[in-house]
Amino acid sequence: MTALASAKTDASGSQSPKQNRKPTTAGASRRRALGKRGLEPWFYLAPAFIVLIALLGYPIFQLINVSLYDYRQAQVSGKAPLQFTGLENYQKLFADPEFWSVLGNTVLFAGACVVLTLLVGTSLAVLATRLRPWVRTALFVVSLGAWATPAVTGSAVWLFLFDPTLGLVNKALVSIGLTQFNGYSWTYDKWSAFGLVASEVVWCSFPFVLVTVYAGIQAISTEVIEAARLDGASMPRIARSIMLPMLRPIVMVVTIQSIIWNFKIFSQIYIMTNGGGIAGQNLVLNVYGYQQAFAASLYGLGSALGVIMTALLMIITLVYLRILKRTGEVL
Amino acid sequence: MTAVDVSLRKNRPAPDGPQKLRKGGRRRFGADAAALAIALLVAFPLFWMVLSALKPKTALDAGDAAPFTLEPSLDSFMRVLSVNNFGRYFLNSVIVALVVVIISTVLAFLASVALTRYEFKMRTKLLIVVLVSQMVPVEALTIPLFFLLRNAGEAVPLVGLNQLGSLVLVHVGFSIPFAIWMLRGFVAAVPVEIEEAARLDGASGFRFVRSVLFPLVAPGVVACSVFSFISTWNDFLFAKTFIISAQENQTLPMALLTFFKPDQNDWGAIMAGSVIMTIPVLIFFIAVQRKLVSGLAGAVKG
Numbered sequence: 001m002t003a004l005a006s007a008k009t010d011a012s013g014s015q016s017p018k019q020n021r022k023p024t025t026a027g028a029s030r031r032r033a034l035g036k037r038g039l040e041p042w043f044y045l046a047p048a049f050i051v052l053i054a055l056l057g058y059p060i061f062q063l064i065n066v067s068l069y070d071y072r073q074a075q076v077s078g079k080a081p082l083q084f085t086g087l088e089n090y091q092k093l094f095a096d097p098e099f100w101s102v103l104g105n106t107v108l109f110a111g112a113c114v115v116l117t118l119l120v121g122t123s124l125a126v127l128a129t130r131l132r133p134w135v136r137t138a139l140f141v142v143s144l145g146a147w148a149t150p151a152v153t154g155s156a157v158w159l160f161l162f163d164p165t166l167g168l169v170n171k172a173l174v175s176i177g178l179t180q181f182n183g184y185s186w187t188y189d190k191w192s193a194f195g196l197v198a199s200e201v202v203w204c205s206f207p208f209v210l211v212t213v214y215a216g217i218q219a220i221s222t223e224v225i226e227a228a229r230l231d232g233a234s235m236p237r238i239a240r241s242i243m244l245p246m247l248r249p250i251v252m253v254v255t256i257q258s259i260i261w262n263f264k265i266f267s268q269i270y271i272m273t274n275g276g277g278i279a280g281q282n283l284v285l286n287v288y289g290y291q292q293a294f295a296a297s298l299y300g301l302g303s304a305l306g307v308i309m310t311a312l313l314m315i316i317t318l319v320y321l322r323i324l325k326r327t328g329e330v331l
Numbered sequence: 332m333t334a335v336d337v338s339l340r341k342n343r344p345a346p347d348g349p350q351k352l353r354k355g356g357r358r359r360f361g362a363d364a365a366a367l368a369i370a371l372l373v374a375f376p377l378f379w380m381v382l383s384a385l386k387p388k389t390a391l392d393a394g395d396a397a398p399f400t401l402e403p404s405l406d407s408f409m410r411v412l413s414v415n416n417f418g419r420y421f422l423n424s425v426i427v428a429l430v431v432v433i434i435s436t437v438l439a440f441l442a443s444v445a446l447t448r449y450e451f452k453m454r455t456k457l458l459i460v461v462l463v464s465q466m467v468p469v470e471a472l473t474i475p476l477f478f479l480l481r482n483a484g485e486a487v488p489l490v491g492l493n494q495l496g497s498l499v500l501v502h503v504g505f506s507i508p509f510a511i512w513m514l515r516g517f518v519a520a521v522p523v524e525i526e527e528a529a530r531l532d533g534a535s536g537f538r539f540v541r542s543v544l545f546p547l548v549a550p551g552v553v554a555c556s557v558f559s560f561i562s563t564w565n566d567f568l569f570a571k572t573f574i575i576s577a578q579e580n581q582t583l584p585m586a587l588l589t590f591f592k593p594d595q596n597d598w599g600a601i602m603a604g605s606v607i608m609t610i611p612v613l614i615f616f617i618a619v620q621r622k623l624v625s626g627l628a629g630a631v632k633g
Contacts, residue, residue, distance in 0.1 A: 040536050041445035045457070048442035048507050055476070055504025056464050062475035076478075124369065130362040139366050141617075142374040148616035149377065150565040152584040153605035157380045160598050168379065171396045203373065266470045266568060271588070286470045293474045294572060306471030317466040321459070 060310065067303035076299065089304035098280070099288075099305075106284040109194055110262040116202045117258050121209020122251070128214050143207035151204070151267040158200040159272055162186045187273055190281040197272045197282070201265060209254050216250040217243075249323075256320040263313060266290070285309045380609070384408065384602040391599045407599035408607070417604060419579065420586040425611075427495050427582060428563040431502040432556045438503070439510030440518070440552060444540050446511065447519040448526070458515075464508040469501075473572050476501055480573060493577035501569055506559035513558070517551030518544065554619045561612055583608045 067089055074080035093099040124143075128136050146154075162169050164185045173181040187193040220243055228238050266286045273282040276291060283291070285305060293302025385403040386395060388410075411417045446458055477492075480500070484491015490500050521544060529539045545552075567584030574580050587608060590601045 041449035041451050044441040044445035044540075048438040048511065049457075051438060051504055051507055052460075052464060055501060056467060056472070056508075059472040059475035059479060060467065062479070063472060066474060066478075124366075127362055127366055127369075130359060131366050132359065132363055135363045135366050135370075139370045139373075140620075142370045142377075144616055144620055145377050145613060146373050148561070148612045149609055150561075150584070150612060152565065152567050152587055153380070153609050154376070156587065156601050156605050157376045160383065160596075160602065161376060161379060163596075163598070166391070166394045166598060168396050171394065203376065260466055264468045264470065267565075270568075274591075286468060289471060290473060290568070299474055303474050306468070306474060309468050309471050313466050313468055314463070317463055320466075321462070 063303050063306050063310070066300055067307050069300050071298075071300035071303070073297040076297075085300070089300045090308075092301065093304055093308070102280075102283045102285060102288045105194070105282070106263065106286075109198065109284055110259065110265070112194075113198050113201045113205070113262040113265070114255070114258045116198065117205050117209055117262070118251075118255060120202060121206040121254070122213050124206065124210045125213035125217060128210065129217055140211070143210055146204050147207035149204055152271060154200055154204050155197075155268050155271040158196065158203075162196055187282075188278065190277065193273050193277055193282050197265075197268050200268055200272065201262065205258070205261065209258070212250060212254050213247070216247050220246050252323050253320075256316065256323065259316055260313060260320075263309075263316070285312075377609075380602050380605050383598060384606045386599065388597075388599045407603035410597075411600045411603045411607065415586060415589065415600070415604075417583075417586060417607065420581055420583050421607065423495060423580060424564060424583040424608075427498045427502070428560050430499045431506060431563045432559045434499070435503045435506040435510055435559050436552055436556045439507050439514055439555070440545065440548070441540075442507070443511045443514040443518045444544065447515050461508045461511050465512060469505050470568055473568065476569075477572055492573050493575060493580060495580050497573045498563075498566070498569055498582065501573075502559070502563040502566065506562060510555050510559060513555040514548065514551060517548040517555075521547050557615045557619045560615060564608075564612060 068084060068086055069075070070083045070085045070088070072080075075082050124139070128139060131139065149157075161167050164170060164183050169186075170181045170184055173184075186196045224242060225238055228242055233241070264286060265284065269276065269282060269284055269287050270290075275295075276283040276287050280288075280291075286309060289302045289305030289309065291302075292298045292305060382398070382400060383391060384407050385405075386400045386407075387402055387404045388406060390400065442461075446454060446461075480490065480492055480497045483500075484494070484497070487496075488494065490496035525543060525547070526539060529543050534543070565584065566582075567588065570582045570585045571588075574582070574585070583604075587601065587604045590597050590604065
């Protein structure tokens with residue numbers, strides 16, 4: 001379930017450091033009072049970076065490496081010699097219509113999840129500012145509950161709710177007269193299966209958007225708005241010229257984070273569509289690569305998919321870094 | 332957006348006229364009702380999970396759709412804990428998650444000290460490396476890590492395939508970038524005066540970090556350790572891939588999946604297992620909830 005959890009963590013992670021970001025000249029020099037002390041920082045850095053190099057850096061290098069070989073079960077067990085095939089794995093993928101359909105699925109599915117998560121999260125954040133405190137607390141507590149639910153258990157519960165014969169949803173639909181839902185399988189059709197997974201994903205990822213955007217709205221000081229009002233600005237004008245620009249950086253960060261996690265979704269698809277759906281109709285890149293490697297023993301091909309996936313996310317990350325830079329993040 | 336303006340002022344005890352207040356009250360009622368309906372909807376899957384775990388197996392198999400149960404039973408829990416050895420998997424999950432939390436938090440804390448309180452040439456570049464490594468799709472690394480651990484296991488059996496150590500190792504690696512990124516803010520927030528005072532009292536760099544800095548940022552350390560805990564606790568991909576034959580070393584998520592059978596899923600057991608698996612995370616999440624929200628709020632205020 002790493003996809004979601006690490007995604008969640010990424011997201012809030014890249015948020016918090018901004019606490020100390022205010023680029024006052026005094027602050028910038030003062031907060032590093034230990035200053036230039038030669039090798040001292042390297043002793044603190046060494047353990048973490050050794051682990052990172054061993055468990056992230058080296059595997060990425062190996063991933064690229066393996067993707068350039070014809071690497072199958074025979075080569076793993078040492079029965080056949082390793083053969084360097086260059087970009088052949090990539091050529092095979094690009095010539096395979098299934099790869100393109102999986103890529104299309106990934107983009108559509110991730111895109112839909114991003115849009116829905118942002119819509120639900122931001123509208124609830126706006127709504128939350130208008131609530132009585134206890135109602136707001138109730139909303140936040142249940143949202144945190146959904147956020148905290150592990151992807152594996154969330155997927156299990158949603159599958160149960162949408163079970164063809166025993167699920168509550170079908171029973172409810174039949175009881176209001178929609179008899180065609182009697183025994184209806186939500187995972188049989190490609191798009192209803194994607195829809196089901198997307199609902200679960202939105203359910204457990206909108207709380208992050210809610211909490212972040214709500215905090216953003218709260219952070220706009222009343223004095224600023226009061227001052228604008230005294231200057232004679234109308235409410236729509238304040239919304240457009242003051243609040244929207246002030247919220248834009250947060251919305252940007254939240255959007256990019258959502259794109260990154262939803263591209264990485266693995267557990268939900270794997271569990272809810274039983275490894276990629278009927279005849280692989282619900283495969284996304286991550287699951288496809290995993291299946292190629294560990295189900296079909298095509299480690300080279302699976303690695304090539306991993307490289308493509310990593311490259312796509314790196315491009316998104318670069319966009320993210322540029323936005324951070326433009327909004328004045330001081331690293 | 333106008334809605335925001337109105338509401339923003341309403342959040343504060345504004346000296347509005349009585350007429351305005353009444354109007355606000357009505358509007359508020361609509362918003363409150365809508366929010367409560369949404370809250371119920373969001374909470375429903377969790378409610379259904381707990382309820383189904385408590386329903387007797389016969390009722391579940393008959394497709395009981397009642398939103399309550401008159402004869403709550405712990406049968407499903409018993410089935411999960413005894414027949415399927417869930418207790419053992421629970422313990423494995425706890426061990427892996429706790430070891431990961433301790434190791435990754437300590438390493439990340441030290442690294443974040445170096446990255447925030449020292450000035451050196453590579454600092455910004457290393458920070459970007461940390462940020463970028465957060466984005467790496469770790470699922471894609473399953474293949475090289477599988478071979479890496481297979482080879483490592485020949486030298487150090489403890490971290491080889493089929494061992495809990497292998498899970499600890501990979502999750503420490505995946506948790507560190509985020510932990511550094513999050514702790515950075517907390518470490519940098521400690522005023523430099525405290526550091527100077529410690530220096531004057533003759534504390535060495537490491538002494539200051541250990542005895543002054545660490546206790547001061549402990550709340551932040553707890554908040555970020557929860558994230559390492561959750562991501563480790565939730566993982567099923569690596570458990571599935573690395574723990575191949577040693578059933579006794581399996582963790583919770585994989586154990587839960589064993590209840591899914593092609594013909595007849597044991598939903599009672601799946602729901603009971605889900606409850607057992609969700610509760611620790613929920614407790615942690617609610618415990619750090621304030622820290623989390625205020626951290627995000629602080630982040631936004633700049």
